[in-house]
Amino acid sequence: MKHTGIYFGALLGTVAVMGQTTPVPPEGMVYVEAGEFIMGSVYGDPDERPRQLARTDAYFIDQYEVSNGEFAKFDPEYKFPEEKKGNAAVVTWSQANAYAQWAGKRLPTEKEWEKAARGTDGRIFPWGDTYDNTYVVWDQKDTRGASIAKPESPYGCFDMAGGVWEWTVDWYQPYPGNSVPMEQYGEKYKVMRGGSNFNNHSFIRTSQRYYLLPEDLRAYPVGFRCVKDIDVN
Amino acid sequence: MLKKTVFRPLLILVGCLYIPLAAQRIDQFPKKTDPLYKKVEMFDKLMLGNHWNEGTIMQYVIFPPAGLERPIIGPQADCLDPTSEMLAAYSYKYAITKDPEDRKIANRIFEGILKLEKVTGVSGLVARSFNQTDKPLWHEKVFWYNEWHPSSSMPNYRWLGDLSADKFTSIFYGVGTFWEFCADAAYRKKAAGLLDRFIGRVIDDNFKLTDLDGKMTLWGNFCPNLPHQELNSLEMLAALKVTYRVTGKERYNAAYHMLIDRYHYDDHQINSKILFPVAWRNVGDDYHAARSMYMLMRYEEDRSLMIKYKMNLNRHWYDWKDMKFDFESSIWFIMVYQVLTDENIMTKDRQRAIKDMWGFDRGSKVFKVPQEDGTFKMVKSEYEGTAAAMIRNYWFGRYYGLIDEKW
Numbered sequence: 001m002k003h004t005g006i007y008f009g010a011l012l013g014t015v016a017v018m019g020q021t022t023p024v025p026p027e028g029m030v031y032v033e034a035g036e037f038i039m040g041s042v043y044g045d046p047d048e049r050p051r052q053l054a055r056t057d058a059y060f061i062d063q064y065e066v067s068n069g070e071f072a073k074f075d076p077e078y079k080f081p082e083e084k085k086g087n088a089a090v091v092t093w094s095q096a097n098a099y100a101q102w103a104g105k106r107l108p109t110e111k112e113w114e115k116a117a118r119g120t121d122g123r124i125f126p127w128g129d130t131y132d133n134t135y136v137v138w139d140q141k142d143t144r145g146a147s148i149a150k151p152e153s154p155y156g157c158f159d160m161a162g163g164v165w166e167w168t169v170d171w172y173q174p175y176p177g178n179s180v181p182m183e184q185y186g187e188k189y190k191v192m193r194g195g196s197n198f199n200n201h202s203f204i205r206t207s208q209r210y211y212l213l214p215e216d217l218r219a220y221p222v223g224f225r226c227v228k229d230i231d232v233n
Numbered sequence: 234m235l236k237k238t239v240f241r242p243l244l245i246l247v248g249c250l251y252i253p254l255a256a257q258r259i260d261q262f263p264k265k266t267d268p269l270y271k272k273v274e275m276f277d278k279l280m281l282g283n284h285w286n287e288g289t290i291m292q293y294v295i296f297p298p299a300g301l302e303r304p305i306i307g308p309q310a311d312c313l314d315p316t317s318e319m320l321a322a323y324s325y326k327y328a329i330t331k332d333p334e335d336r337k338i339a340n341r342i343f344e345g346i347l348k349l350e351k352v353t354g355v356s357g358l359v360a361r362s363f364n365q366t367d368k369p370l371w372h373e374k375v376f377w378y379n380e381w382h383p384s385s386s387m388p389n390y391r392w393l394g395d396l397s398a399d400k401f402t403s404i405f406y407g408v409g410t411f412w413e414f415c416a417d418a419a420y421r422k423k424a425a426g427l428l429d430r431f432i433g434r435v436i437d438d439n440f441k442l443t444d445l446d447g448k449m450t451l452w453g454n455f456c457p458n459l460p461h462q463e464l465n466s467l468e469m470l471a472a473l474k475v476t477y478r479v480t481g482k483e484r485y486n487a488a489y490h491m492l493i494d495r496y497h498y499d500d501h502q503i504n505s506k507i508l509f510p511v512a513w514r515n516v517g518d519d520y521h522a523a524r525s526m527y528m529l530m531r532y533e534e535d536r537s538l539m540i541k542y543k544m545n546l547n548r549h550w551y552d553w554k555d556m557k558f559d560f561e562s563s564i565w566f567i568m569v570y571q572v573l574t575d576e577n578i579m580t581k582d583r584q585r586a587i588k589d590m591w592g593f594d595r596g597s598k599v600f601k602v603p604q605e606d607g608t609f610k611m612v613k614s615e616y617e618g619t620a621a622a623m624i625r626n627y628w629f630g631r632y633y634g635l636i637d638e639k640w
Contacts, residue, residue: 043459045448046447180447200398200461202459202461205460213379219378
């Protein structure tokens, strides 16, 4: 009974936007409607709690992570092997943020990222609650769009589990109502989401949070995707 | 976790942090044509002489000038695998020789694992490795995750966190083997105490390896409420079986049966081996599965569970039977299979592979050493890999009668 309210609220959030005209997303992006969704988890790390109803405005989000080839259009000095042109770009937070601004977009908040990945129903993975290795990109040679089953998130995003981590705009902070202390909270670490091809299955859950120094990339493959605000006028 | 680090130039590191703990450097290598027992004997001296770090065994050693006067940890920044292998090696060896010197070395290696726990300052939290130094060493910023911490319990030590399921397996395999084959009553008690604290902490955290920051480590997931690899289910069942046997505490037996009865870990573990696509077969994962099955299947008496564990072994054998011996532990898989099944599968080719076992060749390369001003200095140094698995393979084979002492 405890979680019935959360599910009901998420359902209402979905119903509330029905009947509205869906904006046409720019090429390569998908539309996420405004409303509430289930954020966080009960069984994950303490920083994922409390599981809660969160809300976002409507926004567009990239279907895929930004690729090496796309990033090189912004930064011609960016080097990568030609055969990895289609792989996700692995860049620092500053580089990702600069690209987003150049593209007329921005990095997603944690809320936006999580909603785009899991929809409104609180699912564990972008495709649901079950797991199979063919659902995710485990191949470190081909990191983008290369899973065998190619599952989409409820809003049509790919690779939000596995492949490379993804930067969010947010500092690593506790959720409202979280009372478990962590010395890492503050404005030192940025939050990355989605896990990569080098961690256990739990790290690719939609609610998993991880923190990283924004300019330290030596061990974690971190890419990004952008969001774009919708002009309500 | 992820503490800001401070760097010192290489010369200061080498000049100020010299601590005369290391044994004299060993430079004598065997020839590939030497008999197996001689190769093992010489690699054993190399490992104990050059890789020794206060009881723990370094996997990869960099010599001066890029390294310190004593071993400096290399790219893997891990010592638990080779330390566990050397502990197991000396345990099997002692079971054959009954030589007090062999037991003494095993005891000292076990004490090294105890120090890996002590250095973290948290009961039951075990480090991947440690170094006696009051300042970050240059490799901390280059080789591995930024998971080095100053020790709160051992002044002038730094330790590496983010323990993985692989190292979890190294601990219960190495310590369990030591308890079974080598330890006297006093050390059996110490071994039981370590496993009780280590595995007990994992249970307390809902079957997760949690780090100093309270978050689950990158690979430390055995939790029934979280999605995890099938291999991790196997590893957790094996760990609980060993810990119950070693400590005699009912909580480990209860946890074992809870994971089976309520969460079906016995079914989940069957598919530990990924067979298809073929490119996804992972010999490293096989090693952890082999160690887990070796410990689990010798202790389990329930026939219905044994059938499921044997299914897991059979799925591995489907790949192992045709495996090339280009990984240090591949030949050990064959030996483990024979020990667990009592089938005679030791062909001439496999015996040849055992006789041809080799440790490592010393290499030389240029290391990119970070400097205080943000630049890098290129420093050429010699380095060594590990022979610990080969030495363990040898004494394992000797103990189980798979290797002739004259080979």
